[in-house]
Amino acid sequence: MSFPHHTRPLTRALSLLALSLGLSLSTSAAASNDARLQSIKQQTLALYTLRLADQRQFSSSASVLIGQRNPGVRLQRVRIAVDGQLHIDYAYHGSEAELLAADAMHKLGLVNLAGGPHEISVEMQWAQQGSTYTEARTQTLRLDSWPRGFSVQLDARERGSQRIAIQAPIDGAGILRSARFELALGRALKAVTQMQMLAHVDPVLAGTASAQELLAQSLAAWGLDSAAQATYSQLSQARTDNETRNRARLRAAELALQLGQIDEAGERLNAGGNNWSAEQQAAAKLLDARRLLAQNKVEAALKQTTDAGPALLRYNLAVALIDSRQDEAADRLLETLATAPAPADEYHARIQDLAQLKLGYRHLRYGRAEAAQAMLSRMRLGSPYTNRALLGRGWSKLLPLALQQGRLIAVPDDGFRPLFVQAIDAALRQPGDASRTAVRDAITDWARLQDQDPFDAAVQEALVATPYALLKLGEYARAIQYSEKAIARLELIRDDLKAGMRQSRKGLSLNGAELVREQWPPEPAAWARRYATGAWWRSEADPLPIPDNAYRPRLLLDGDTLTILNDMHMLNEVEQLTDAIAEHPDLKLRATQLRKRIESERQAQQKNLDRQAYYWMYQELERATRYLIMARFSLGHAYAHENAAGEQP
Amino acid sequence: MMLRTLAALSLALASLNTSAADDLGMRISGDDSANFGLTISNWIEGQDAGTLAPGLIREDAVALDEWQLRMQIRMERAVSPPGAPINQTR
Numbered sequence: 235m236s237f238p239h240h241t242r243p244l245t246r247a248l249s250l251l252a253l254s255l256g257l258s259l260s261t262s263a264a265a266s267n268d269a270r271l272q273s274i275k276q277q278t279l280a281l282y283t284l285r286l287a288d289q290r291q292f293s294s295s296a297s298v299l300i301g302q303r304n305p306g307v308r309l310q311r312v313r314i315a316v317d318g319q320l321h322i323d324y325a326y327h328g329s330e331a332e333l334l335a336a337d338a339m340h341k342l343g344l345v346n347l348a349g350g351p352h353e354i355s356v357e358m359q360w361a362q363q364g365s366t367y368t369e370a371r372t373q374t375l376r377l378d379s380w381p382r383g384f385s386v387q388l389d390a391r392e393r394g395s396q397r398i399a400i401q402a403p404i405d406g407a408g409i410l411r412s413a414r415f416e417l418a419l420g421r422a423l424k425a426v427t428q429m430q431m432l433a434h435v436d437p438v439l440a441g442t443a444s445a446q447e448l449l450a451q452s453l454a455a456w457g458l459d460s461a462a463q464a465t466y467s468q469l470s471q472a473r474t475d476n477e478t479r480n481r482a483r484l485r486a487a488e489l490a491l492q493l494g495q496i497d498e499a500g501e502r503l504n505a506g507g508n509n510w511s512a513e514q515q516a517a518a519k520l521l522d523a524r525r526l527l528a529q530n531k532v533e534a535a536l537k538q539t540t541d542a543g544p545a546l547l548r549y550n551l552a553v554a555l556i557d558s559r560q561d562e563a564a565d566r567l568l569e570t571l572a573t574a575p576a577p578a579d580e581y582h583a584r585i586q587d588l589a590q591l592k593l594g595y596r597h598l599r600y601g602r603a604e605a606a607q608a609m610l611s612r613m614r615l616g617s618p619y620t621n622r623a624l625l626g627r628g629w630s631k632l633l634p635l636a637l638q639q640g641r642l643i644a645v646p647d648d649g650f651r652p653l654f655v656q657a658i659d660a661a662l663r664q665p666g667d668a669s670r671t672a673v674r675d676a677i678t679d680w681a682r683l684q685d686q687d688p689f690d691a692a693v694q695e696a697l698v699a700t701p702y703a704l705l706k707l708g709e710y711a712r713a714i715q716y717s718e719k720a721i722a723r724l725e726l727i728r729d730d731l732k733a734g735m736r737q738s739r740k741g742l743s744l745n746g747a748e749l750v751r752e753q754w755p756p757e758p759a760a761w762a763r764r765y766a767t768g769a770w771w772r773s774e775a776d777p778l779p780i781p782d783n784a785y786r787p788r789l790l791l792d793g794d795t796l797t798i799l800n801d802m803h804m805l806n807e808v809e810q811l812t813d814a815i816a817e818h819p820d821l822k823l824r825a826t827q828l829r830k831r832i833e834s835e836r837q838a839q840q841k842n843l844d845r846q847a848y849y850w851m852y853q854e855l856e857r858a859t860r861y862l863i864m865a866r867f868s869l870g871h872a873y874a875h876e877n878a879a880g881e882q883p
Numbered sequence: 884m885m886l887r888t889l890a891a892l893s894l895a896l897a898s899l900n901t902s903a904a905d906d907l908g909m910r911i912s913g914d915d916s917a918n919f920g921l922t923i924s925n926w927i928e929g930q931d932a933g934t935l936a937p938g939l940i941r942e943d944a945v946a947l948d949e950w951q952l953r954m955q956i957r958m959e960r961a962v963s964p965p966g967a968p969i970n971q972t973r
Binding site: 546549550552553554556581584585588596618755756757759761765766768786787790791800 | 944945946947948949951952953954955956957958959960961962963964965
């Protein structure tokens with residue numbers, strides 16, 4: 235699993251925020267945040283390299299590498315005592331244990347351990363075939379050689395204490411395995427520093443293709459895209475197997491495209507022959523098509539477009555084709571993604587969901603009602619996009635009627651209205667029962683959204699479109715009932731958002747440093763106690779029991795929020811490394827200066843987070859307000875009709 | 884009918900401080916009133932009014948970022964109770 239650096243999409247958000255808040259933040263300020271963070275990262279790595287060069291002389295710390303070699307074993311807990319003193323008591327959670335089972339190793343630090351002989355006692359607990367086992371072993375080792383430390387490895391096929399092997403010194407293979415562990419868990423800096431260490435301990439191993447690939451992945455994950463690209467480029471010309479070389483070519487080209495280096499991307503894709511595997515060939519064609527589109531070579535891009543290859547690359551090429559107005563090719567590509575067999579993993583399922591959603595709405599937009607309905611009906615239940623698909627399916631019921639008027643959405647002749655009003659009005663302008671049936675069909679689809687999370691924009695629209703449709707059908711009592719429900723829910727979330735905005739002005743909305751220090755990236759359910767709201771919107775209670783800060787789970791899923799939190803996590807990683815750097819007497823002062831820069835940057839990132847949270851809530855509040863106005867309009871109108879009916883003799 | 888619709892809509896959009904708006908339950912009060920002009924102006928003049936897609940939700944396709952997509956899945960799981968369906972909080 236890799237975590238390529240997410241290029242910051244904050245510029246637009248922050249500049250809009252600056253407008254709305256009257257702040258003097260400019261796009262260049264956002265860019266300088268990035269530059270400052272990059273500079274801190276680079277300085278830290280440079281200092282760490284200096285420190286590493288002299289580590290044999292100055293380090294008083296040692297490490298232990300923990301691993302096991304049986305895929306059927308899940309390590310649960312390790313306790314390590316040195317000279318009778320407990321140094322490590324570590325409980326492994328799910329994904330860590332999975333990684334150890336896949337031959338990765340976990341590195342932990344032991345501080346203040348002098349050279350010479352030490353008595354090492356290890357106790358390991360693991361699960362295997364539904365049972366739990368515990369073994370212990372004690373052994374005396376000399377810890378003189380550098381890097382100081384030892385490895386502990388469980389082999390569950392052995393019996394008794396022989397299952398645990400304790401060995402010194404730490405070797406290059408162990409360091410490489412520990413870098414894989416850190417990278418897979420999203421701790422990219424640790425992976426990079428492990429690879430630096432490997433270059434000192436075992437330069438031959440560090441120069442192998444697999445180690446270079448891991449280094450490039452770690453650099454990319456830590457946001458050093460140019461360094462990653464250079465490493466991949468080098469690897470793409472190295473003496474190794476075709477498969478690895480071509481994989482490096484593809485990643486170098488992808489990074490070049492992300493960095494806007496179009497010519498470089500072309501060079502990587504086209505230099506080096508066409509000895510691709512079938513899968514790599516497809517990926518290369520998809521990337522090349524994007525490159526050609528960026529150079530406005532549409533015909534050539536269409537020739538390279540293929541419906542094979544990685545789903546993400548296909549989706550992103552479809553987006554580039556839409557941007558280049560190549561609608562037919564884009565829709566074809568989305569169709570292959572949308573109609574493929576359901577993927578087994580959530581990541582690929584999401585890409586398929588999005589292909590279905592976007593294609594469904596494109597059908598809707600271009601008046602293809604049946605195709606829209608069929609495509610949106612494919613959406614699985616339990617997707618975060620299910621609500622949007624249901625909303626669109628409701629609209630697709632009204633589309634043929636609007637089309638009969640010779641336009642997709644009739645322009646109302648009595649003033650501006652929200653577009654759903656236009657659609658409903660256009661549908662009902664058709665004489666006969668068919669139009670009323672179509673509106674009822676739409677209401678049936680929207681009915682499933684009535685008791686979903688009202689923070690979801692699709693739910694808000696269904697909450698409000700339903701009473702308006704009922705109003706137009708002349709069902710005033712039901713229109714009143716649904717309007718009141720919509721108003722109650724929209725007011726609840728608006729109050730919650732307004733309270734959040736007040737907190738965010740005071741910087742109390744989210745404490746990023748505290749959050750990422752606790753755990754990053756978070757494990758399943760790690761923040762459930764803190765942030766899970768439960769399905770409060772399904773309660774029968776009146777008023778609905780909305781918890782405080784109910785907006786937060788959605789704020790945490792926002793791309794910009796995640797990027798800032800990740801930046802703050804990187805600062806924490808850098809700060810931890812300064813402790814190691816400060817061990818070197820010549821680097822103490824520079825480590826202290828670096829810590830000051832880190833603290834200042836942390837405060838700057840927290841301000842970014844506050845602004846981002848405020849801007850996000852502002853947008854959410856604005857949308858909810860629009861819908862609230864419409865709900866009140868429907869309510870007022872329905873009451874007026876009811877009263878008029880009551881006054882008639 | 885059309886005139887009545889227009890009148891009610893006008894009340895909703897433009898004259899929310901009047902007693903008629905109060906009667907209709909359409910009054911927006913407190914700190915929303917400051918935002919209200921902006922909201923309505925966006926509504927009328929903003930890009931939403933010109934889109935062909937029904938509804939206010941735009942479904943524009945934007946390029947996906949692998950890191951972001953994976954992190955969103957991870958975060959959804961992190962803020963959900965153990966064993967909950969992945970979109971429990973959505």
